[in-house]
Amino acid sequence: xxxxxxxxxxxxxxxxxxxxxxxxxxxxxxxxxxxxxxxxxxxxxxxxxxxxxxxxxxxxxxxxxxxxxxxxxxxxxxxxxxxxxxxxxxxxxxxxxxxxxxxxxxxxxxx
Numbered sequence: 001x002x003x004x005x006x007x008x009x010x011x012x013x014x015x016x017x018x019x020x021x022x023x024x025x026x027x028x029x030x031x032x033x034x035x036x037x038x039x040x041x042x043x044x045x046x047x048x049x050x051x052x053x054x055x056x057x058x059x060x061x062x063x064x065x066x067x068x069x070x071x072x073x074x075x076x077x078x079x080x081x082x083x084x085x086x087x088x089x090x091x092x093x094x095x096x097x098x099x100x101x102x103x104x105x106x107x108x109x110x111x
Contacts, residue, residue, distance in 0.1 A: 002055045003106055010101075013050045013066060014073035020044035022077065056105065065104040068097035 020043030027036030054062045072094040078084035086094075 006055055006105060009050055009053055010066065010069045013047050014069055016043045016047035016050060017070065018073050018077045020047060022081070061104060065101045068099075068101035068104075071097040 020040040023036050023040030023043060025040075026032045027034060027038075027040060051062060051066065056062055075084070075086050075090055075094050079086065
């Protein structure tokens with residue numbers, strides 16, 4: 001159950017961080033206004049809170065592993081919201097990154 005909780009938290013964190021950054025981008029680059037920027041800032045703050053809920057207590061490990069989740073999540077976000085079509089190298093890179101997440105977060109550790 002701990003692994004499932006961790007995966008769920010990574011998913012929520014991904015939505016908050018990428019969504020927050022996207023809202024800031026929309027507010028500034030696409031001239032949608034400061035309300036969008038503010039909503040993005042709130043989402044990014046919530047991302048920071050969600051990251052603290054991970055079962056593992058090591059900040060560096062959580063953030064390093066999240067980097068791989070962020071890579072895959074960013075590509076998925078781009079596909080569904082921006083019409084981006086990843087090529088085989090994008091997909092291969094995301095798979096490698098997610099394999100790294102698995103090793104960092106869920107690999108067996110000695111006492």
